[in-house]
Amino acid sequence: MSWLHVWKPILINRSSRPILRDDEDFLCTTDNVGLYQGKSKILGRQNGIIYLTNKRIIYFDGTDNANSMAIELSDISHAEFIEQFFRSSPKVKAYLKPTIGQQKNGDSTSNDSKTVKSIAWVCKICSYNNQIPSNFDLEENDLPKCGSCGIRPNRTYIEKILEEGNKNSEKDEPIPGSESMNGTESILQPTAERRDDQCPKCTFINHPSMKYCELCGTELKSVMPKSLQLKITESLSTLSVNENNSHNPMNLKLENSSEVYTNSTKPYVKLSFRKGGENEFFRILNDTLAQMKWDSLKSRGAINQNATKLTQPARKQPTALRLGGIHGLEQLGEQQRKQNEMILSSSLGDLENLMFKSQDLIKLSNSFTKFIIAKRHPRAIPTGTKLVPPLDIKKTSSLYHKELSRHISEYSTNYELTKVSSMITSQDLFANYNRYLILTQGFGSELVSPQDFNQAIDLFDQLRLPIKLKQYEKSGLVVLAPRSKTSTYEQNILICLKEQEYQFKYNKLRNEMLGMMDEFLSNEYRYFKGNTIAEISDKFGWSYNITLEEIEKCIDQGSIVIDQSVSGTFYYINKFALEEEDDRSEMDKIRKEIIEEQKSITADLKSQYELSTAEDLINLNPDYTFGIDKVGEILESDLESFRETPEPTLVNARTRKLLNYDDADYNSLNEVSGGSPSEPQSNSLNDLQGLRFE
Amino acid sequence: MTTEFTFPKIHSFPPLYTKQPNATILSNQLDSWSQIVLQYCEYYKITSMTLHGTPKVSQLDVNLESLPSLFQNKTINRTVNSDLQTSIFNHLIHKLNKAEYINPKKPDLGIYIYWRTIVEWAQLLYDFVDKSGQLGTVLTLYELTKSEDSGVPESLRNLDEALLIKVLKEVLIKQGKAQLLMTEEGEIGGVKIV
Numbered sequence: 069m070s071w072l073h074v075w076k077p078i079l080i081n082r083s084s085r086p087i088l089r090d091d092e093d094f095l096c097t098t099d100n101v102g103l104y105q106g107k108s109k110i111l112g113r114q115n116g117i118i119y120l121t122n123k124r125i126i127y128f129d130g131t132d133n134a135n136s137m138a139i140e141l142s143d144i145s146h147a148e149f150i151e152q153f154f155r156s157s158p159k160v161k162a163y164l165k166p167t168i169g170q171q172k173n174g175d176s177t178s179n180d181s182k183t184v185k186s187i188a189w190v191c192k193i194c195s196y197n198n199q200i201p202s203n204f205d206l207e208e209n210d211l212p213k214c215g216s217c218g219i220r221p222n223r224t225y226i227e228k229i230l231e232e233g234n235k236n237s238e239k240d241e242p243i244p245g246s247e248s249m250n251g252t253e254s255i256l257q258p259t260a261e262r263r264d265d266q267c268p269k270c271t272f273i274n275h276p277s278m279k280y281c282e283l284c285g286t287e288l289k290s291v292m293p294k295s296l297q298l299k300i301t302e303s304l305s306t307l308s309v310n311e312n313n314s315h316n317p318m319n320l321k322l323e324n325s326s327e328v329y330t331n332s333t334k335p336y337v338k339l340s341f342r343k344g345g346e347n348e349f350f351r352i353l354n355d356t357l358a359q360m361k362w363d364s365l366k367s368r369g370a371i372n373q374n375a376t377k378l379t380q381p382a383r384k385q386p387t388a389l390r391l392g393g394i395h396g397l398e399q400l401g402e403q404q405r406k407q408n409e410m411i412l413s414s415s416l417g418d419l420e421n422l423m424f425k426s427q428d429l430i431k432l433s434n435s436f437t438k439f440i441i442a443k444r445h446p447r448a449i450p451t452g453t454k455l456v457p458p459l460d461i462k463k464t465s466s467l468y469h470k471e472l473s474r475h476i477s478e479y480s481t482n483y484e485l486t487k488v489s490s491m492i493t494s495q496d497l498f499a500n501y502n503r504y505l506i507l508t509q510g511f512g513s514e515l516v517s518p519q520d521f522n523q524a525i526d527l528f529d530q531l532r533l534p535i536k537l538k539q540y541e542k543s544g545l546v547v548l549a550p551r552s553k554t555s556t557y558e559q560n561i562l563i564c565l566k567e568q569e570y571q572f573k574y575n576k577l578r579n580e581m582l583g584m585m586d587e588f589l590s591n592e593y594r595y596f597k598g599n600t601i602a603e604i605s606d607k608f609g610w611s612y613n614i615t616l617e618e619i620e621k622c623i624d625q626g627s628i629v630i631d632q633s634v635s636g637t638f639y640y641i642n643k644f645a646l647e648e649e650d651d652r653s654e655m656d657k658i659r660k661e662i663i664e665e666q667k668s669i670t671a672d673l674k675s676q677y678e679l680s681t682a683e684d685l686i687n688l689n690p691d692y693t694f695g696i697d698k699v700g701e702i703l704e705s706d707l708e709s710f711r712e713t714p715e716p717t718l719v720n721a722r723t724r725k726l727l728n729y730d731d732a733d734y735n736s737l738n739e740v741s742g743g744s745p746s747e748p749q750s751n752s753l754n755d756l757q758g759l760r761f762e
Numbered sequence: 763m764t765t766e767f768t769f770p771k772i773h774s775f776p777p778l779y780t781k782q783p784n785a786t787i788l789s790n791q792l793d794s795w796s797q798i799v800l801q802y803c804e805y806y807k808i809t810s811m812t813l814h815g816t817p818k819v820s821q822l823d824v825n826l827e828s829l830p831s832l833f834q835n836k837t838i839n840r841t842v843n844s845d846l847q848t849s850i851f852n853h854l855i856h857k858l859n860k861a862e863y864i865n866p867k868k869p870d871l872g873i874y875i876y877w878r879t880i881v882e883w884a885q886l887l888y889d890f891v892d893k894s895g896q897l898g899t900v901l902t903l904y905e906l907t908k909s910e911d912s913g914v915p916e917s918l919r920n921l922d923e924a925l926l927i928k929v930l931k932e933v934l935i936k937q938g939k940a941q942l943l944m945t946e947e948g949e950i951g952g953v954k955i956v
Contacts, residue, residue: 594838595776595838629787629791630783631779633779633839638777640777644778
């Protein structure tokens with residue numbers, strides 16, 4: 069015989085929670101539960117949420133809402149607990165009542181509800197309409213208070229009201245709604261003079277769908293029009309009929325295709341708790357079942373007045389021991405410990421849950437990595453250099469700091485300390501390194517703490533890594549620099565400053581020679597303004613602090629001098645020690661360089677011009693190759709003058725012709741170049757002229 | 763005197779106007795400054811200055827206020843602050859012995875700048891008296907430096923009287939080459955150089 073019909077479909081609201089019946093409420097909720105019918109698993113019902121209500125056990129499937137179903141508590145006789153055993157999860161075994169196979173569903177609940185009805189009484193003080201249940205026991209309970217003014221009514225008054233109310237309800241026909249469900253046609257029978265939707269108290273005619281009077285709040289008799297009621301009941305009945313007619317309303321399939329019970333006269337279902345929560349569930353289920361039994365006994369009148377329920381402990385609690393001596397004391401201590409343990413474990417439950425989810429959280433955060441990588445840090449990862457593979461070692465490992473040290477070293481040699489002169493402060497490196505970790509491994513990556521970082525960089529020397537640690541005495545600034553460079557950075561700075569000054573002189577002279585000195589430029593180039601810390605930092609890619617320290621060292625050495633004025637602090641190469649420097653020869657050198665540069669520009673322009681003109685000539689006559697004699701050509705005489713000749717004057721003449729030089733202009737140019745080639749000034753003038761023919 | 767004194771190139775080196783923190787460089791810097799001061803004073807024949815670098819007395823007949831400022835460079839917009847000025851003069855006075863307070867008890871009066879030491883001044887004076895055949899003659903201070911017709915050489919002309927007295931007192935008298943003749947009012951009436 070199959071017992072699968074105990075599982076019934078449930079109604080689910082839009083936010084995917086079961087819809088409860090009237091008077092039903094949740095008692096306990098547990099996740100990750102699988103269902104068994106007898107010994108076999110129910111397929112497709114292995115991962116869901118179990119809601120225990122005071123009427124049903126609802127299984128809510130985690131994957132497909134349509135798989136959700138419920139079992140009536142009234143179908144369950146009692147429950148058993150099965151402990152966890154090796155890999156088998158703890159289970160709760162619920163035995164089914166053997167009778168329910170034949171029982172018709174649905175009629176047990178509807179019978180009870182009709183007896184209780186609320187009766188209205190009007191407060192004599194404030195005339196507020198109060199409600200009182202019809203089975204209100206005046207002997208047991210205090211008199212009710214008025215809901216509005218809080219005054220208790222007269223006892224006789226209430227007794228009278230109750231009596232009348234009960235009489236009235238007996239006189240009343242059954243509620244039309246239940247009648248129609250029973251199939252009788254009593255709705256047309258004249259029950260009263262007034263209309264159905266008229267309030268019996270205040271005679272207000274309500275909207276047919278109202279359940280309580282809009283004005284006085286009195287409960288209306290069912291006032292739904294017949295057609296509407298029929299519709300509702302129809303849809304309800306089709307819903308239930310469709311699923312009631314089979315022995316297996318949910319089309320459940322079992323793992324072993326047949327139901328097997330250890331004892332076929334005692335059918336049962338099992339709930340397997342994969343992730344805990346079984347104890348609480350079992351306790352509440354037992355309580356609820358016991359309460360239900362008690363209530364049913366009470367309603368059948370099988371219980372004496374004033375009888376109290378004997379509470380049976382669900383599981384045997386270790387009762388306080390009344391033993392003496394050391395053993396007793398030990399037992400007491402043991403109990404105390406157990407209690408503490410329980411408090412601790414229950415209070416830390418949330419934390420455990422969080423830890424349990426942590427892996428998921430990290431996975432989630434890693435999924436965002438691609439968004440971060442898309443928006444790259446401007447100075448991050450120059451393309452072409454290989455990525456430093458992530459460090460894969462646990463923080464607890466004894467090797468951690470050494471490995472971290474190596475990793476930092478690898479990172480810095482690849483990205484930070486790429487030049488011989490590079491230096492970086494430990495703070496900057498710390499920040500950049502952690503940023504790099506996030507950039508390459510996402511937010512889930514474990515960042516390095518300052519303590520670990522400091523320990524790791526202290527290991528550089530010990531591990532013979534290509535990076536060394538340097539501490540400035542004055543500020544205590546810790547700096548990392550490539551080891552290969554042993555000497556100081558003074559030379560580099562001096563070279564840099566020299567270059568700057570040379571550049572300045574070069575530009576100044578160049579502007580002067582090209583005649584481009586206007587007011588702004590002459591102001592700008594009046595004197596060499598030296599270099600600021602920021603400029604030097606920029607040049608070397610150092611941080612400001614490093615440059616400051618290095619410059620101060622240089623000042624101590626005496627190679628750099630300082631200029632403090634209103635406009636700032638500037639640094640120069642020390643020239644005090646030098647005698648009047650050989651400025652003139654340097655200027656001459658610069659002048660020559662500029663002349664060379666201008667010459668090459670002129671030459672380039674000239675050759676370009678010639679080339680383009682030569683191409684034009686070839687286009688005019690494709691047979692002619694420029695510069696090669698071709699005897700017997702018709703155009704030979706025309707081309708005579710264009711022929712390549714070693715004579716420079718002829719070349720000049722040709723150029724002149726090609727470029728349509730103004731004759732006077734050309735002559736003056738010729739004169740200058742013919743003057744004295746050794747003198748730089750005139751040479752440069754020549755070149756300037758050359759520039760202008762563009 | 764039409765052409766202005768051309769300062770050496772270092773005068774337009776901006777760090778010259780900042781007191782250098784390094785001791786060695788500072789001493790170099792003060793040397794440079796001393797050099798500039800001496801050259802400047804020699805060019806304009808300034809024998810004494812205030813402690814702020816403004817000329818007090820010059821042998822030349824020039825408007826002292828029109829001279830280019832010593833401690834200020836308008837091209838590069840830098841000025842020597844008073845601290846560094848003091849250092850420069852201290853350096854001149856104590857290290858190089860090329861300057862001296864006019865009155866050590868009243869330093870505010872200014873200093874003599876010895877681009878020519880007082881011994882050299884004394885030698886010049888003695889040579890002049892010797893060459894003009896006036897040894898043993900009593901001469902007034904005026905005759906020694908200012909007289910138009912006494913053939914005073916260019917180098918001694920218009921020499922500051924206070925400095926002249928200092929030269930006479932501290933060098934020539936000590937050497938026993940000169941005697942001062944005082945007037946009744948306690949002023950120097952004449953000098954006899956032997």
